[in-house]
Amino acid sequence: MAFGAGHHLQLIDGSGFIFRAFHALPPLTRKSDGLPVGAVSGFCNMIFKLVEDAKGPDAPTHVAVIFDHKGKTFRSDIYPEYKANRPPAPEDLVPQFGLIRDATRAFNLPCIEVEGFEADDIIATYARLAVEAGGRATVVSSDKDLMQLIRPGVDMIDPMKNRHIGPEQVEEKFGVGPERVIDVQSLAGDSVDNIPGAPGIGVKTAALLINEYGDLDALLERAEEIKQPKRRQTLIEKADQIRLSRDLVTLRTDTPLDRDLDSLEVRDPEPEAALGFLAEMEFRTLTKRIAEKLGAPMPEINDTPKALEDAGDGAAPEADPALTAAFEDAVYEKVTDAAGLQAWLDRITETGHVAVDTETTGLDEMRADLVGVCLSVAPGAACYVPLAHVDGEGSGDLFGGGERAAGQMDREEALAMLRPMLEDPAILKIGQNMKYDWKIFRRYGITVAPIDDTMLLSYAMHGGLHRHGMDELSERYLNHSPIPIKSLLGTGKSARTFDRVPVDEAVNYAAEDADITLRLWKMFKPQLHKAQVTRVYESMERPLIPVLADMEMRGVKVDRDHLSRMSNAFAQKMAGLEAEIQEKAGRSFNVGSPKQLGEILFDEMGLEGGKKGKTGAYATGADVLETLAAEGHEIPALVLDWRQMSKLKSTYTDALQDHINPDTGRVHTSYVISGANTGRLASTDPNLQNIPVRTEEGRRIREAFVAEEGNILLSLDYSQIELRILAHIADISALKEAFRDGLDIHAMTASEMFGVPIEGMDPMVRRQAKAINFGVIYGISAFGLANNLRIPRDEAKSFIDTYFERFPGIRTYMDRTVEEAKEKGYVETLFGRRIHTPQINAKGPHAGFARRAAINAPIQGTAADIIRRAMVRIPKMLAERELPGQMLLQVHDELIFEVPESAADALSDAVTEVMEGADLPVIKLDVPLTVDSGRGKNWAEAH
Known part of the structure; x- marks a missing residue:
């Protein structure tokens, strides 16, 4: 049937989708060969969602996906500078352009591009044809340039915001209706596409002018009537440039097309x-x-990653049919009485191991209430023991409200029966993120041991290949997508806690978690030895679980009054800065709004360097403001100060108060063991590792972390540990000798590089050497060093070149490490931790990142391993020597203890001994590990 009345054409801006998909998602590579496919994945998800959503009475009858052609267009002939400032497409994206077109055809969708024209022109032409044929068209895009097409019969949908765009939305964006968008864009220009427009006239001013004079031609004819001298002069002198801009922004509706409307009829995917x-x-x-x-x-x-196949080391788990058998055949039991639970305990005793999982009312282990316990002894055999589900309003025992649901065991009775098994040294308890469950049980007086953790088993074998959450592991290794928690709890304001889930609905979800955990354990545990990471898991991952759990439950005392006073002080400083900024701007505006700030700086004040992003707003990031401040502009400098105060207030002094546990008066952070590929721990909820200490205000935040009365805080910090490891790994004789002799390593480096004596050295010269010493570990570029030191880039490059000339072993180490990573697909720490590098052979910007990460990983990873080994040993040492101190926090290379003041010297000496010997007996570094000690009533005094 020919396209006509009643037909609906959907025109999808494929090129817009590509860049949205690429920039919105983290890098993703095909596991087998490292091919970049992140944009392809995002595109496929977006297209499939469109296909699924496009159903019902308003569904399109015809559809096409439109792309830009790779060559130049007619606009470049009109104006050679058109889009000349646009950087080339990211190298990782280039190979995905063709794949995305293949994806379009695979979904049975027309894939259209026309040489010499842009996708927007093709869309404009098809929209015209659809309306002329008596039908209508919907443009699927978030590109503002397409808003000029909106008229009766043509509308627009922004798929990113799921928002319909009609004349009202266009007027909200441009200040004019769709029929005058071209006029406004001709005046405002576009810095992204290098459309000149009228200098100094933005969208708001352009809209005011067009609304006053009617259209662009009338405005230009009557430009001499305009009262503002600068604006009048611009319109008169730049009239030809403005008309040229109109030619550039006007979409062509006569694009030559190979496919007619009838050929675009919707077809189901094959x-x-x-x-x-x-x-x-x-x-x-x-x-x-x-x-x-x-x-x-x-x-x-x-x-299966090719690097693992080639390595032949067993790191890729072998699929056991019993483990990947259909979960639909699993038998999940609800245990509601002592007899039923005892039967499961008997099976566990006979088996000698059990997968354990807890269901709770929340993610905060210090406050969450235990709702139920899940157990599994064999693939497909699992049970759920409900303990605290409630009916009615409220949230169970923890928050009150509601009545206890029927068909459950008494919690105290069940825990009394479970305790002997959970503490039995002859029965292995297996968990996924076992630290969480360990802490839940510990709050009920149960110490779970011995334990295994599937998350950490995966982390030890697959660090750097993927994340290690249960859902991802299940999908990757068991070919099974677990029941999503949101299907039980819901989302948003209507979400409920797990105790509100009816017992019968909870059984399959809860038992499945234990079943998946057991299957993953049976798959992963035998692979540890083949992957040659048994020592890593057994000596640094598994034993760290109870150590961290104890630290987290212990928490650190925080002075709420101190934080409150700081918040008030920050608020006053912000108010003063805000008033000063607005006074200098000449009017009031929202200092926290990047959009309004950009208009003040670049439209009203006319500062140079203004660049607009895809949203049409000026970029006002820290780099932009710092550049303007360096040029002597006051407002950008004041805004930077205001933003710093705002971040300190919102992120720390306000937020930390909310994290103080009302029962303990302490803050209980949580450490993520498997977050960083290198083995570094990450602190979350709240993050106590990123408290800024380079500013006076930031250092004062640490004053809020205090010791209990009679105690002090003791800080023990590895001194320059990564530089020491670099000296050992790269075999740099001069650095090793300096560390052995206890020299100032940065002054020594400066002396070696610049030929100046250490005594009486200019502090600036030492600072330069320090920046290079630390920067080289992270692959710093000349551009980065120039920014850090505020020196010319060629001078920074000269410094780096001199550094490598003086210490050639570092360059040798870097090149060797990259080559090994390319060959093996991973790098290793001195203790055998493997960090996989799947993107090391990729091309483009991600390859540079992968190369720097590969160089840094053995150094940072070895440092992380050393402090992990120390943390595992310290609690046992304290118990053996009967020292009263407690380990509270780990911040990268620093450990913080709370200790009675009378025992501080003894604890400091004992812990320093353990920390400085943490490389033994596995390895012996060629340079000594040294630990700096500090103490005080609060963290700021201690470090």
Whole structure:
């Protein structure tokens, strides 16, 4: 049937989708060969969502996905500088352009591009044809340039915000209706596309002028009537430039097209083509989801990383049919009485191991209430023991309200029966993120031991390859997508806590967690030895769980009054800065609004350097403001001060008060063991590792962390540990000798590089050497060093070149490490921790990052291993020597203890001994490890 009345054409801005997908998602590579596919994945998800959403009475009858052609367009002939400032596409994105077109065709969608024209022109032409044929068109894009097309019969949808765009939304954006968008854009220009427009006239001013004079031609004819001299002069002198800009922004509606409207009729995807493409890309989750939607069988996906296949070290788990058997055949039992629980305990005793999981009312282990316990002894055999589900309003025992649901065990009775098994040294307890469950049970007086953790097993073997959450591990290694928690709890304001989930609904979800955990353990545990990471897991990962759990439960005391006083002081300083900024701007505005700030700086004040992003707002990031401040402009400098105060207040002095536990009066951070590929721990909820200490205000925040009466805080910090490891790994004789002799390493480096004596050295020269010493570990560039030291880039490059000439072993280490990473697919710490580098052979900006990460990983990873080994040994040492101190915090290379003042010297000496010997007996560094000690009533005094 020919396209006509009643037909609806959907025009998808494919080029816009590509860049949205690329920039909105983290880098993703195909696991088998490292091919970048992040944009392809995002594009496929977006297209599939559109296909799924486009149903019902308003569904499109015709559809097309429109792309830019790779060559130049007619606009470049009109104005050679058109888009000349645009950087080339990221190298990681280039190979994905063709794949995304393949994806479009795989979904059975028309894929259209025309040489010499842009996607917007093609869309404009098809929209015109649709309306002229008696139908209508919907443009699917967030590109403001397409808003000029909106008129009766043509509307627009922003898929990112799921927002309909009609004449009202256009007027909100441009200050004029769709029919005058071209006029406004002709005046305002576009710095991104290098459309000149009228200098000094932004969108708001342009809209005021067009609304006053009617249209662009009338405005230019009557430009001499304009009262503002500068504006009048610009419009008169730049009239030809403005008309040229109009030619550039006007979309062509006469683009030559190879396909007519009738050929764009909607067609269902062909399962074989769609699923075949997705399987080739190794998108396991999306493939499964679409296979279910299409009612087609799931294709086989071979996504074993090539580096692991080539290594032949067993790091890729072997699939056991019993472990990947269909979960639909699993038998999950609800245990509601002592007899039922005893039967499971008997099976556990006979088996000698059990997967354990807890269900609670929240993620805060210090306040969450235990709702139920899950157990599994064999693949497909698991149970759920409900303990505290409630009916009615409220949130259970913890927060009150509601009545106890029927069909549950008494919590105290169940825990009394579980305690002997959970504490039995002959029964291994297996968990996924076991630290959480360990702390929950500990709050009920149960110390779970011995333990294994599937998250950490995966981390030890697959660090750097992927994340280690249960859902991802299940999908990757068991080919199973777990029941999503939001299907039980809901989302947003209507969300409920787990105790509000009806018992019968909770059973399958809860028991499945334990079942998945057991299957992952059976798959991973035998692979440790083959992957040659048994020592890493057994000596640094598993024993760290109870150590960190104890630290987290112990917490650190925080002085709420001190934080409150600081918050008030910051608020007063912010108010003063705000008043000063607005006075200098000549009017009031929201200092916290980047959009309003950009208009003040670049439209009203006319400062140079203003660049607009895709949203149409000026960029006002720290780099922009710092550049302007360095040029002597007052407002940018004041805004930087205001932002710093705002961040300190919102992120620390306000937020930390909310994190003070009302029962303990202390802050209980949580450490993520498997977050960083290198083995570094990460502090969350709240993050206590990133409290700024380079400013006076930032250092004062540490004053709020205090010791109990009669105690002090003791800080023990490894001195320049990563430089010491670099000296050992790269075999730098001069550095090793300096560390052995206890010299000032930065002064020594400056002396070696610049030929100046250490005595009487200019502090600036030492500072330069220090910046290079630390920067080289992280692969600092001449550009980065120049920014840090505020020196010319060629001078910074000269410094780096001199550094490598004086210490050639460092360059040798870097080159050797990169080559080994490319060959093996991973690098190793001195203790054998493997950090996989799947992107090391990729091209583009991500390759540079992968190279720097590979160089840094053995150094930072070894430092992380050393402090982990120390942390594992310290509690046992304190107990053996009966020292009263307690380890509270770990901040990268620093450990913080709370100790009675009378025992501080003894504890400091004992812990220093452990920390300085943490490289033994596995390795012996060629340079000594040294620990700096500090103490005080608060953290600021201690360090």
